[in-house]
Amino acid sequence: MRRAFIISIPYLWLIALFLIPFGIVFKLALSDMAISIPPYTPTLDISGGWAGFKDFLSQLDMENFIWLKEDNLYWKAYLSSVQIAFVSTLLTLLIGFPMAYGMAQAPKEWQATLMMLIILPFWTSFLIRIYAWMGILSNEGFLNQFLLWTGIIGAPLQIINTNLAVYIGIIYTYLPFMVLPIYATLEKLDPSYLEAAEDLGCSRTQAFWAVTAPLSKPGVVAGCFLVFIPVVGEFVIPSLLGGSRTLMIGKVLWDEFFSNRDWPVASAVAVILLLILVIPIILFQKQQERAQEAET
């Protein structure tokens, strides 16, 4: 009995503040703007019983989704979010893997320090770190000053307010999320696997591809999920570093909500975003559970 009580505390909390809110988003996505302009009142009349519920259901429709389908701004935003997330995940992996590998190969007495250096940016504000790049990438910023000084370019490059700036911001912010899980798997890797591979005729490089790479897969997969999923819905980075041409769905949702104040459409945008992410999120959860089981 006490066990059930203990389980129920976090369980009910999460149902009330995580699951039910999603239900409301779904419901609102099917409502019309006219009846749900703030102040918003619940249209489900519980006292009406089953008939009231049916009545409530009949008022819901797919209008917002049809609207989303017809306005190709939304489609472009979804596509470009997924594309930006995909490319930046790959780039983060490309930069993060060698770092994680270097950390795992470093002498034991160095590893704690390197680990702290990776985690430290976590503790400093995300907003501030993005802000730091605004000063570097702007037209009269440090990067342009430096490039002009070296003579590589003759006139300042337009970097801020482009997708390039968004990529830099994403890689910068999410790099630790990629490095940490990969480092964790590489660090646990039994060195005798590599010795066995070399003993059986592999060169160092062959042993890396035949053994290290496949065995680091759980870390790589976890890292990619940790980067890809939140980046698809990223708002701050495109809003501060991206330009008007940077289309990302998180920003569209924000504008729909705060500027247009069209809550049903914002909810519909959120529902579709969630549908896009539901498969990667479930895969991520399965992968985390497997990783935890492997440790017990």
Place this chain on the structure above:
Amino acid sequence: MKRFTFFNITSLTLGFAFLYVPILILVVYSFNSSRLVTVWAGFSTKWYGELLQNQAFLDAAWVTLKVGIFSSCIATVLGTIAALVMVRAGKFWGRTLFSGMIYAPLVMPEVITGLSLLLLFISLGVERGVMTIVLAHATFSMCYVSVVVSSRLVSFDQSLEEAALDLGCTPFDAFKSVTLPIIAPAVISGWLLAFTLSLDDLVIASFTTGPSATTLPIKIYSAVRLGVSPEINALSTLLIGIVAIGVIIASLATKRAAVHRKRQEEAARQET
């Protein structure tokens, strides 16, 4: 076996330069006397002075601190319980759903979490302000706490708890006097993580706040949207400095504790 190769040193150096140079530039230029933030015009601390005069920033900082402390404490309690449930409770009805609700918020785009919580608060007719931000922050940071704590619990030797029970503890007693002290470091780092996540959050706070409560990130965001400014540089430097000092103190403390323990072990060995 382990050694730095040329390739490893290069990738680490470039990687860490990428991570730290922007922050370094920001800190240096917060001491610039010019309002033009990219042109060095001499050393000055005047922006710090102006910052401390700015009542709006100070108010926002106070709100953020309150939200951070309350939400991280709630998140730590709930997250620790959730970790115990995940690692120890075995099979129960709806376990998959439960673990889904623990892991999903880690990757859930903040705009969705924020929007859904806002709609919940509105449909319940709750007045939005500090309280609603606290609830929102506690919810998503408890998941982080639970991941941190459960990774410690997984490696926890359960026979310690069994020994406590064998020696006459009640289950709650055993948890309080054996399990909790051992997982305490993980619980503390979970709390720190929850606290910084709360201090850091812009999106969820923007959705769930009302007109009465403006947090520091919201304030910074609205200032930053207009471009780079030296006051923000100074504010950022202050925040980074607080974090850096905290981290350095924490790591020195753990290092000293480790050295102390080693010495004691050494002394004990020589006594026998």
Place this chain on the structure above:
Amino acid sequence: MSNDPFQPWEDPNATPLIRFENVTKRFGGFTAVDNLTLDIYEKEFFALLGASGCGKTTLMRMLAGFERPTEGRITLAGQDISSVPVNKRDINMMFQSYALFPHLTVADNIAFGLKRSDMPKSEIAGRVEEMLDMVQLSQFAKRKPHQISGGQRQRVALARSLAKNPKVLLLDEPLAALDKKLRQETQFELMDIQEKLGTTFMIVTHDQEEAMTVASRVAVMNAGQIKQIATPDAIYERPNSTYVADFIGEVNLITGKITSDTEKTCEIAWDGGMITAQPRTKLAKGTEVCFAVRPEKIAISAKKPNAANAIQGKVHDIAYLGNISTYYVEVAPGQIIKAQLANDRRLSRRSFTWEDPVWLSWTDTAGIVLTE
């Protein structure tokens, strides 16, 4: 089968397959292997035996190619292999942890080395099949390493390291992870396979029973040096030093001084009296020696027996071990000699019990006189 015993080390014309020539390995200030010279012949099953940290693993890892000697050289079939990288050596190793690749099936693990050799692709499957047959695991070919038992994993590791038909197979504590029963069975399997293939095996172990069972010759190592190399029976019956005598099996070590030196026998005076023994070489009067005698070579009787050595004492303690009992007999204050009796009757009253006065006796060839 010919009746010639296999002992190439006795043949002065035989050329060894592996030679360690004055090999030293230092890690920083620590000398793991100290100016060591060793010959190993083809088809040998050679065991390196020693306590942990004695340098046996380092010696093997140098042969495998994971470590380079600081000084000296190692040759394989006459070729200096000191500078040949691991992956180019005709030597394979079976790891203590087995190091089976968790992401590959049993068959793919066995094929791993073959795919990187010059074997044509078409022959690899056949060779894998053959190796699986040899270790009787054909039905597990498609399983992953975590889906088979510990003993099966051990056999996969063996098959994998033998698949490329190496000149030498190195086995690093190959049976340490198995329980005792399985370990004994596997020892005989290893010997069968080694005999069938004729590959030179070198095993590193800290388990003396294992070394004695499988090996044609055993090298006892201590502190980076080899104390003795000999066949298992010679190591046991004719140890060359007190270290080896004490390390292998149970032994009574009695220190004393030579008091007479006739042609064949000598007399040793010690705290408990005099001992008559046959030294291997003539020893001068007054030499400090150590007399080593195994407990099972000592007889116990109630009356004084007619033997070269007989000494009276009192039973101090008895350890009943099932097949044998060890009697701890106090022959002089503080001087205890161990003697063993086989329990060859199931239902018999113990002839001697605590505090009984008994006679211990042994012949003049039962023990060995050591000067080291």
